[in-house]
Amino acid sequence: MTTLTVLPSGKTYDATTGATLLKALLDAGEPIAHKCDGKAECGACHLFVQEGRKSLSKIQRTENEKLDSIVGVGSKSRLACQAVLGEEPVTVELLGFV
Numbered sequence: 001m002t003t004l005t006v007l008p009s010g011k012t013y014d015a016t017t018g019a020t021l022l023k024a025l026l027d028a029g030e031p032i033a034h035k036c037d038g039k040a041e042c043g044a045c046h047l048f049v050q051e052g053r054k055s056l057s058k059i060q061r062t063e064n065e066k067l068d069s070i071v072g073v074g075s076k077s078r079l080a081c082q083a084v085l086g087e088e089p090v091t092v093e094l095l096g097f098v
């Protein structure tokens with residue numbers, strides 16, 4: 001287990017190591033769009049990882065290519081459906097424009 005903190009609400013949840021950020025957020029009842037159901041195709045699950053980036057799985061080619069096509073992407077950007085939780089606590093920021 002690890003800890004997932006969600007901004008801007010600041011709520012904290014227990015999250016399962018090995019689960020995607022998308023699954024952890026949905027299980028927690030957080031509103032995150034996921035139009036392609038986690039296939040790295042829609043980009044709707046784009047969020048910013050504010051802390052704990054190193055705990056997450058590395059960005060793979062499909063995620064990188066999708067991120068390249070999204071407006072507003074920054075160095076903290078991840079697709080929640082592609083980022084898998086590790087052991088360290090993670091803080092993510094949900095984006096209002098998804």
Ligand code: FES
Pocket residue numbers: 033034035036037038039040041042043044045046066079080081082
């Ligand atoms: S749910 Fe579509 S890219 Fe993540």
